[in-house]
Amino acid sequence: MRETMERRIRFQLDLKATPEEVWDAWLTAHTFFAPESKIDARPGGAYEMYFDLAAAPGSRGGEGLVFLALQRPHLISFTWNAPPHLADVRPQHTHITVRLEPLANGTRLHFCEDGFGQGGQWEQRIEYFRRAWGKVILPRLAYRFDKGPVDWAHPPDLDAYVDLVTEIRE
Secondary structure, eight states, X not given: OXXXXXXXXXXXXXXXXXXXXXXXXXXXTTSSSOSEEEEOOSTTOBEEEESOTTSOTTSSEEOSOBEEEEETTTEEEEEEXXXXXXXXXXXXXXXXXXXXXXXXXXXXXXXXXXXXXXXXXXXXXXXHHHHHIIIIIHHHXXXXXXXXXXXXXXXXXXXHHHTTEEEOOO
């Protein structure tokens, strides 16, 4: 039971940018996370990421989410939900914590998602986001600091960036 209660998705990524630049990228629309967003950078403020712009409201992506804590340039914490196809767990939010550690030539990003339930669609949700964070979102952040903001009309090939993301298994 203890192992199930403490499940987390954790990644680490070294970026060629200052902690301030990385922090700002997480809080600036259109840079890497999603093609559209709603960002009210304060505790309790909206942090919504819209991935499917053609979908009906409520099914466009990360909706109804809020910031939990912000400390520039060290910490960003927010709630997160499941994708629309996992309807049983979509209304239940987990916690994301992004910590930024300065390095001599950039920033080490520590990513953690926790607060998962157990059984049913929770298992699918964990695997979905293990892939989404590790193979799409965090590689896209590395791309952003290598090539510039994402051109959403022509999303980048992320193959060269996936290997930069290290999953931390406990």
